[in-house]
Amino acid sequence: MVYNRVETLDRTFAALADPTRRGLLARLADGPGTVSHLAAPLPISLVAVGKHLTVLERAGLVDRTRTGRTVVCTLHAQGLADAAGWLASYQRFWDDRIDSLHRYLIREHP
Amino acid sequence: MVYNRVETLDRTFAALADPTRRGLLARLADGPGTVSHLAAPLPISLVAVGKHLTVLERAGLVDRTRTGRTVVCTLHAQGLADAAGWLASYQRFWDDRIDSLHRYLIREHP
DNA sequence: TCGATTGTAAACCATATGGTTTAGTGTTGT
DNA sequence: ACAACACTAAACCATATGGTTTACAATCGA
Numbered sequence: 711m712v713y714n715r716v717e718t719l720d721r722t723f724a725a726l727a728d729p730t731r732r733g734l735l736a737r738l739a740d741g742p743g744t745v746s747h748l749a750a751p752l753p754i755s756l757v758a759v760g761k762h763l764t765v766l767e768r769a770g771l772v773d774r775t776r777t778g779r780t781v782v783c784t785l786h787a788q789g790l791a792d793a794a795g796w797l798a799s800y801q802r803f804w805d806d807r808i809d810s811l812h813r814y815l816i817r818e819h820p
Numbered sequence: 821m822v823y824n825r826v827e828t829l830d831r832t833f834a835a836l837a838d839p840t841r842r843g844l845l846a847r848l849a850d851g852p853g854t855v856s857h858l859a860a861p862l863p864i865s866l867v868a869v870g871k872h873l874t875v876l877e878r879a880g881l882v883d884r885t886r887t888g889r890t891v892v893c894t895l896h897a898q899g900l901a902d903a904a905g906w907l908a909s910y911q912r913f914w915d916d917r918i919d920s921l922h923r924y925l926i927r928e929h930p
Numbered sequence: 931t932c933g934a935t936t937g938t939a940a941a942c943c944a945t946a947t948g949g950t951t952t953a954g955t956g957t958t959g960t
Numbered sequence: 961a962c963a964a965c966a967c968t969a970a971a972c973c974a975t976a977t978g979g980t981t982t983a984c985a986a987t988c989g990a
Contacts, residue, residue, distance in 0.1 A: 719839075719842070720837055720838070720839060721837075723833050723834075723836040723837035724833075724834070724837035724977095726833040726903075726906075727830055727831075727833035727834035727837055728830070728977095728978085729829075729830060730978090732829070732906075735910070739910060739913070744936080744937095745936075745937060745938095746935090746936065746937080754978090754979070754980095755979075755980070755981085756936085756937075757937090757938080757939095757979085757980080757981085758978070758979055758980080760937065760938065761938095761977095761978075761979085762978085764938090765977095776937085778936090778986090778987060778988075779935065779936045779937070779986060779987040779988065780935090780936060780937080780987090781936080781937065781938095785910075785913060787910060787913035787914040788914070790907055790910050790913065790914065791913075791914040793836075793903075793907055794904065794907040794908070794911065794914075796836075796842075797900055797903055797904040797907065798904070799849075800845070800849060800895075800897060800900050801904065803849070803895060803897035803900065803901075804897040804898065804900065804901040804904075834947095838947095838948085840948090854966080854967095855966070855967065855968095856965090856966060856967080864948090864949070864950095865949075865950070865951085866966085866967075867949085867950080867951085867967090867968080867969095868948070868949055868950080870967065870968065871947095871948075871949085871968095872948085874968090875947095886967085888956090888957060888958075888966090889956065889957040889958065889965065889966045889967070890957090890965095890966060890967080891966075891967065891968095
């Protein structure tokens with residue numbers, strides 16, 4: 711595992727520890743959205759949502775692309791895959807029915 | 821999923837966000853250990869390790885059982901399984917890559 | 931052009947986190 | 961009995977986090 715990956719895992723798990731951010735990811739799983747659109751249903755300010763999106767971006771979980779004056783956010787699953795890959799190394803502790811090929815792919819091609 | 825699980829997910833992901841705690845889990849994957857034993861190779865105080873273990877216990881990731889004056893810690897994978905379960909709902913966002921890699925391996929290395 | 935819209939930056943606040951040192955509570959071995 | 965051991969609790973400190981309000985920059989539409 712590349713050393714830099716450790717810091718990324720830190721950021722990824724820390725990003726996932728907040729329910730607002732997990733909610734944003736769940737929303738983005740249905741498709742891209744602008745910052746305003748993502749913030750609209752939430753009970754916090756637009757500024758706070760912007761900060762959450764910055765955290766998610768630094769964790770490698772979302773991409774932000776500015777087009778004009780709006781910023782469209784999309785799910786960037788690499789961070790999620792990294793976190794899942796780390797957890798997969800512990801899968802034997804709770805799941806006997808493991809797909810060995812899947813584990814092999816995670817391990818050999820992270 | 822039970823509603824209360826959300827707070828547990830918060831604690832679980834937050835616990836996993838610290839490299840010292842991930843190291844403790846990796847160590848515990850090889851078998852149980854006392855607090856002193858777990859702390860010995862680490863460059864921080866025993867007190868700090870004890871706090872980390874409290875965090876891991878509250879996150880449902882380790883069990884602590886006192887026997888005499890020593891406390892033996894064991895991996896409790898339910899929290900890890902919960903986190904992996906949450907991530908699994910996003911697996912379709914990166915599984916395509918795994919599938920194509922699988923097809924590549926089958927095609928190039930039959 | 932100019933006001934409205936979209937988003938970020940800055941400053942601020944309360945609380946949480948990760949570490950320390952020092953005390954304290956049991957437990958063990960001699 | 962009692963000193964050493966294993967761990968936890970308490971107090972403390974520096975920094976991080978999640979939220980606010982206000983200010984700012986950039987873009988769009990009329």
